[in-house]
Amino acid sequence: MKIFVTGGAGFIGSNFIHYWLREHARDEVVNFDALTYAGNLENLRGAEGNKRYRFIKGDITDAAAVARAMAGSDTVVHFAAETHVDRSILGPTVFVQTNVVGTQVLLDAALAAKVQRFHHISTDEVFGQLMLGTNEAFREDTPYRPRNPYSATKAAADHLVRAYHTTYGLPVTVSNTANNFGPYMFPEKLIPLAITNLLEGKPVPIYGDGKYVRDWLYVDDHCRAIDLILEKGKTGETYCIGGLTQDVSNLEVVKKIIALLGANESAIQFVKDRPAHDRRYAIDWSKAERELGYQPAHSFDEWLGKTVAWYQKNTAWWQRVKSGEYRDYYRRQYENR
Ligand code: NAD
Ligand code: DAU
Numbered sequence: 001m002k003i004f005v006t007g008g009a010g011f012i013g014s015n016f017i018h019y020w021l022r023e024h025a026r027d028e029v030v031n032f033d034a035l036t037y038a039g040n041l042e043n044l045r046g047a048e049g050n051k052r053y054r055f056i057k058g059d060i061t062d063a064a065a066v067a068r069a070m071a072g073s074d075t076v077v078h079f080a081a082e083t084h085v086d087r088s089i090l091g092p093t094v095f096v097q098t099n100v101v102g103t104q105v106l107l108d109a110a111l112a113a114k115v116q117r118f119h120h121i122s123t124d125e126v127f128g129q130l131m132l133g134t135n136e137a138f139r140e141d142t143p144y145r146p147r148n149p150y151s152a153t154k155a156a157a158d159h160l161v162r163a164y165h166t167t168y169g170l171p172v173t174v175s176n177t178a179n180n181f182g183p184y185m186f187p188e189k190l191i192p193l194a195i196t197n198l199l200e201g202k203p204v205p206i207y208g209d210g211k212y213v214r215d216w217l218y219v220d221d222h223c224r225a226i227d228l229i230l231e232k233g234k235t236g237e238t239y240c241i242g243g244l245t246q247d248v249s250n251l252e253v254v255k256k257i258i259a260l261l262g263a264n265e266s267a268i269q270f271v272k273d274r275p276a277h278d279r280r281y282a283i284d285w286s287k288a289e290r291e292l293g294y295q296p297a298h299s300f301d302e303w304l305g306k307t308v309a310w311y312q313k314n315t316a317w318w319q320r321v322k323s324g325e326y327r328d329y330y331r332r333q334y335e336n337r
Contacts (some may be wrong), residue, residue: 002028004073004115005058006106007080009033011185014043014122016077019223021047030053032069033080034059037325042317043184072105074232075117078103078112081157084188085125085150086234086333089275092149099153100160107164118172119230122162124152124215124240126176127276132211132247137284141237147276162236168184171235175226178242178283182219182303183310187318188329190214191304194254195311196318198263205334208273209250213280216276217243218298228292239292242283245300256301260308271337 007013008031011230017029029047033039047053058065060080070076080102082088110118127138128145144159146152157303158274164170185192194204209316233239251268258265263277288294311318 001026001074002030002072003075004030004032004070006032006076006078007039009021009039009041009055010041010079010083011038011043012154012180012222013079014184015182015219016039016079016223016226017044017047017053019227021050021053023227025160029054029075030069031055032058032060036082037329038083038186040184040321040322060106061097063105063108066105067112070109070113070115073113073115075119076106076115077119077121077230078106079121081154081247082150084186086188086274087329088148088150088153089330092153095149095153099150100156103157104160107160109169111164111168111170116171117230117235118161118164118170119156119226120172120174121226122158122174122176123151123154124176124242124281124283125176125278126155126158130131130280130282132213132280136177137242137282139284140176140240140287144286147278165236173229173233173235174238175229176238176240177222177225178215178217178281180217180219180222183314184317185219187322188326190250191253191257192311192318193306195259195261195308196322198258198261198267199311199315202267203269204254204267205337206251206254206269207271207277209259210249210254210270212250212277213247213282214250215242215281215283216240216245216248216253216300218294218303221296221298224297225288225292225294228288228294231234232292239288239294240283240285240286241288241294242296243300244296244298246284246302247280253304256304257308260305271334313315
């Protein structure tokens with residue numbers, strides 16, 4: 001099989017490419033990525049030189065480039081996106097361009113290339129927020145209520161993907177997934193930001209009261225879930241994919257990281273809240289369990305420890321990432337907060 005991956009130089013995409021080359025010894029992987037600030041070919045060092053792997057630099061909004069690169073592919077797995085909520089609040093335009101227009105360009109190309117499957121990676125954020133202290137969880141039939149520009153563009157993309165199935169018969173599947181964590185995660189997101197700030201002796205900014213809850217999913221469990229969807233998922237269907245956490249607040253997550261690093265809780269700095277900050281996410285992954293045999297295998301505490309160890313070991317990787325553009329972003333986002 002020839003699999004066309006978009007956004008494979010980012011966090012989840014690069015983990016997925018490593019996973020796929022390891023688990024599917026005969027398949028070829030094409031990685032189509034524009035290398036935005038979040039794209040990093042260093043994440044794929046282990047794949048370079050593998051004859052079954054090819055990188056093509058290109059933008060998913062560029063129809064001609066997409067058509068050329070996708071020709072001959074059997075399956076598309078679409079990760080490419082602008083992904084950081086705070087950046088979408090600072091500047092939504094590129095989110096509409098990449099997440100909505102880019103997805104539509106890919107859908108057209110997939111129709112023309114007659115691919116056997118178009119799998120779209122989406123997020124639980126499209127469902128909006130849940131309240132603290134409830135057992136409610138997002139399911140495949142939860143209504144869409146996106147509350148920030150990032151999630152609104154992902155919701156629009158999801159609707160387009162489903163519309164191409166019902167209108168043109170494109171064989172699509174969609175996954176709405178919880179907060180991932182693991183190696184190669186860009187240090188603008190909470191877990192790697194906290195780890196790397198602590199390693200640098202800097203404070204860790206906690207938005208608002210810190211009592212916000214995310215459903216944490218180790219990235220390898222996500223990759224396995226995508227594999228199961230490609231193998232057993234029904235076209236036209238959506239699967240919600242979550243992790244093994246009980247509700248754990250951002251403050252507790254940061255305290256766990258501080259304990260793992262032997263740092264001091266005085267590093268915690270409460271800062272002004274994010275606008276439209278979603279209170280709680282939780283995923284009911286029982287449909288994926290029932291229909292695909294999916295179960296997350298990696299517990300939060302154990303794999304948080306391994307993730308912290310990965311960042312301790314790979315200092316050069318995140319130090320390079322945190323230089324340059326990241327510094328300007330960090331100043332804009334956190335100065336005067
Ligand atoms: P990321 O920000 O780490 O990487 C995004 C990648 O997409 C980068 O390599 C970037 O260069 C590429 N890209 C961006 N714009 C592009 C364009 N116009 N053309 C081609 N490539 C482009 O993202 P991530 O955290 O790995 O997320 C991957 C996907 O998973 C996204 O669709 C995201 O919405 C979804 N998702 C992420 C999470 C999470 O916790 N990170 C959770 C649920 C869903
Ligand atoms: O739920 C899936 C989503 O998870 C993905 O679709 C997004 O691409 C991904 O970025 C992530 O979104 P979040 O907004 O949940 O992730 P982030 O790491 O930015 O924030 C996690 C929580 O931590 C959230 O409640 C905000 C809070 N936070 C974040 C940062 C960066 C802080 O308190 N301080 C911070 O400095």
